[in-house]
Amino acid sequence: MWRAVFKTLVFTLVVPGTVTFVVPRWLLASRSSPDLPPGGRPIGLTMLLSGTAIYLWCAWDFAVTGRGTPAPIDPPKKLVARGLYRHVRNPMYVGISAILLGEAFFWQSRALLGYAAVVFGLFSLFVLTYEEPALRRTFGEAYERYRQDVPRWIPRLSARRRGNE
Numbered sequence: 001m002w003r004a005v006f007k008t009l010v011f012t013l014v015v016p017g018t019v020t021f022v023v024p025r026w027l028l029a030s031r032s033s034p035d036l037p038p039g040g041r042p043i044g045l046t047m048l049l050s051g052t053a054i055y056l057w058c059a060w061d062f063a064v065t066g067r068g069t070p071a072p073i074d075p076p077k078k079l080v081a082r083g084l085y086r087h088v089r090n091p092m093y094v095g096i097s098a099i100l101l102g103e104a105f106f107w108q109s110r111a112l113l114g115y116a117a118v119v120f121g122l123f124s125l126f127v128l129t130y131e132e133p134a135l136r137r138t139f140g141e142a143y144e145r146y147r148q149d150v151p152r153w154i155p156r157l158s159a160r161r162r163g164n165e
Helices: 002-029 041-064 091-106 110-149
Strands: none
Touching: 002 041, 002 091, 002 110, 041 091, 091 110
């Protein structure tokens, strides 16, 4: 378990760290002043902190429950359908998107808002073309049942299980 946690930490620092910290700082350095209306800082900070908590919770579930990492080259060995994964199939991507939107509102940056939209589009493309087909191949019928019960992007507030609808 601790090996998976360590690998998840390294992946998190390199990939989500680059997406949510390095690139946004680079985009912010290239602007002269805020270009979104003021007043969004509290909302932005809330989204940023919530998105971080979502990502970390899900990364922990991947390492501990799934015995793998968020990295496509070292995915979980077991289908993770607990925690936030009971409510939405892609909570890590939702969390990263919340971080990016939070940064855009907090720093009042139109460039970060556009960047968040591009990143979400890339997440969607990756999920549809690689991740879902790979999960179908790896977990078969268990993933199909999960996919039918849990929405892809918009979280359902109550977890719904087959037979409990």
